[in-house]
Amino acid sequence: MKDYLWNLDALYTGYDDPNFIxxxxxxxxxxxxxxxxxxxxxxxxxxxxxxxxxxxLEIIKDYTYRLKMYAQLRLAVxxxxxxxxxxxNTTLNLASSLKTYExxxxxxxxxxxxxxxxxxxxxxxxxxxxxxxxxxxxKDHKLDSKQEEILSMVYPTSLKAFSDMYYALTGxxxxxxxxxxxxxxxxxxxxxxxxxxxxxxAFLAEQEAYKSIATPLSFAISSIKQQQLKEARLRxxxxxxxxx
Numbered sequence: 001m002k003d004y005l006w007n008l009d010a011l012y013t014g015y016d017d018p019n020f021i022x023x024x025x026x027x028x029x030x031x032x033x034x035x036x037x038x039x040x041x042x043x044x045x046x047x048x049x050x051x052x053x054x055x056x057l058e059i060i061k062d063y064t065y066r067l068k069m070y071a072q073l074r075l076a077v078x079x080x081x082x083x084x085x086x087x088x089n090t091t092l093n094l095a096s097s098l099k100t101y102e103x104x105x106x107x108x109x110x111x112x113x114x115x116x117x118x119x120x121x122x123x124x125x126x127x128x129x130x131x132x133x134x135x136x137x138x139k140d141h142k143l144d145s146k147q148e149e150i151l152s153m154v155y156p157t158s159l160k161a162f163s164d165m166y167y168a169l170t171g172x173x174x175x176x177x178x179x180x181x182x183x184x185x186x187x188x189x190x191x192x193x194x195x196x197x198x199x200x201x202a203f204l205a206e207q208e209a210y211k212s213i214a215t216p217l218s219f220a221i222s223s224i225k226q227q228q229l230k231e232a233r234l235r236x237x238x239x240x241x242x243x244x
Contacts, residue, residue, distance in 0.1 A: 006077060011070045015087055020070070023063050027094055030060065034101040038108070046112040047122075053109040054128055060102055064095040072167075077185055079168040088164070092155075099152035103145065110135060141235040141243075151231065162223040169217055175209035177201060184209050 012020040037056065041049050071088040078084055109115065109132070118125045119132055142148070173184040178201065187209070190202035210217065228240045237243040 006073050008070055008073055011066060015083055020067070023067055024091070024094070027060070027063050027067065027098065030056075031094065031098055031101070034098075034105075038101070038104055041108055046114050047118060050109050050112050050115060050118055050125060051122075053105045054125065057102060057105055057109075060098055064091070064098060067091040068095055075164070076167045076171050077183075079164075079171040096152045096155050099155075100145075100149045103142075103148045103152075106135060107142075107145075110139060141237065143235060147234075162220045162227075166217065166220040166224070169213045169220065173209055173213055175205040177205040 068091045075084040075088045174181045175184045175187040232240045232243045
């Protein structure tokens with residue numbers, strides 16, 4: 001299985017990569033600093049609240065996504081490697097902890113009276129026009145801060161746990177392709193091959209491979225769907241599709 005790994009050097013070369021360690025420490029330090037920033041924002045001009053809030057949110061989104069994605073991609077291919085599980089959980093927990101502050105920063109931005117004006121007149125803020133207008137439209141579906149915090153806290157052990165279960169099952173499974181036993185992840189990639197014949201064989205091999213893990217896989221997918229449905233209704237949507 002380890003013969004088929006993602007080339008993730010564009011992100012990091014390993015968990016001991018100085019850049020990985022630096023970025024992770026940056027996020028840990030930011031977690032400690034944001035409460036002070038939020039407190040200081042009380043005395044900021046509305047324009048500064050928007051700009052500083054957006055800059056901080058971009059840093060959080062950029063680094064947490066990079067760290068999480070690196071660990072998750074490695075976990076998806078080799079879920080038996082202890083370091084992959086460790087760092088996937090560690091980066092996810094850090095991102096979940098930061099989510100509470102992300103929501104607080106976003107609330108301050110959306111509450112600024114001059115936001116719509118700045119979206120049109122400020123070049124920096126205008127870059128985020130689509131996201132900001134979308135968030136303004138979804139404002140009525142936001143939960144109170146305590147509810148949002150609870151959802152962020154339980155995410156690693158609920159929706160994400162079932163997602164990890166799915167990747168662990170598919171990451172360890174094999175498929176019989178042209179008489180050869182190959183990792184299911186490799187066969188799934190072959191479903192996008194330029195050759196229609198390869199795509200067809202890969203698709204059939206993939207479907208056959210799922211039979212051996214059908215029951216736990218169905219449980220994981222069903223649980224993911226159920227939580228998405230419950231959260232959507234909690235926010236006042238009819239279903240997850242309406243939420244999207």
